[in-house]
Amino acid sequence: MNQEDFETERRRRIEIVQGCGGVLPHCEAFYIHSVQYAASRSYEAFLRYDGYLASSADASTIVSTVHGALSHAAALSRFFWPSRSKGLASSRGETLRNRFDVTDQSPLHEHEMRNALEHLDARLDEYLLWNDAGYFFPGAMVDNHELADDPVGRIFKLVDPKHQVFVVLGQKFDFRPVRAEVKRILERTEAEGA
Numbered sequence: 001m002n003q004e005d006f007e008t009e010r011r012r013r014i015e016i017v018q019g020c021g022g023v024l025p026h027c028e029a030f031y032i033h034s035v036q037y038a039a040s041r042s043y044e045a046f047l048r049y050d051g052y053l054a055s056s057a058d059a060s061t062i063v064s065t066v067h068g069a070l071s072h073a074a075a076l077s078r079f080f081w082p083s084r085s086k087g088l089a090s091s092r093g094e095t096l097r098n099r100f101d102v103t104d105q106s107p108l109h110e111h112e113m114r115n116a117l118e119h120l121d122a123r124l125d126e127y128l129l130w131n132d133a134g135y136f137f138p139g140a141m142v143d144n145h146e147l148a149d150d151p152v153g154r155i156f157k158l159v160d161p162k163h164q165v166f167v168v169l170g171q172k173f174d175f176r177p178v179r180a181e182v183k184r185i186l187e188r189t190e191a192e193g194a
Helices: 003-020 025-054 059-080 087-099 111-118 120-130 145-149 176-191
Strands: 135-142 153-160 165-168 171-174
Touching (some): 025 059, 025 087, 025 176, 059 111, 059 135, 059 153, 059 165, 059 176, 111 120, 111 165, 111 171, 145 153, 145 165, 171 176
Parallel strands (some): 135 153
Antiparallel strands (some): 153 165, 165 171
16 A cells, blocks of 8 residues: 555544544445344354254254354454454444444453454463363363363363353353343344344
8 A cells, every 4th residue: 555545544534433433324234234144143043052952962063053153242242342442443333332222231342252262272272381281171061060160170162051151261151141132232233124
């Protein structure tokens, strides 16, 4: 990019942030559609999870479905709280949070689960660095989340259907509130005809 293009892009970004809250009016529908897509993928994965539980599917299927639902919820979260904390992305996030009545108390704002899923490779590096002994369970599990409390047990992924807890590398996440928030946002996009 030459200097003139760089300056044009910089000015355009500033105009969009200052004049439109990070979302050009004629592009708002594209953001709404994208929010709806992420929410629908997450919600539909949760519905598949319900079906898999009812049909006694194998642990790998159940765990991967919850993982997928939460990964789509993490993608939804990035629309409201983007990785970049300033400029166009930040302004867009604030505008969308206002548009969908999403506050910082939303379970989607919790970055710990989002980071655990999106950076699983790096988390695995750290987990194995500090947990080099014990009983390792790298396969998918469906059981009580309290198994992860065993000081020598190393659980990689576990779903507790009764308590709706997802365990990733020993770290527990209650996915019930995430699921409810995803559903609320999806219903809001559908009510607006997105």
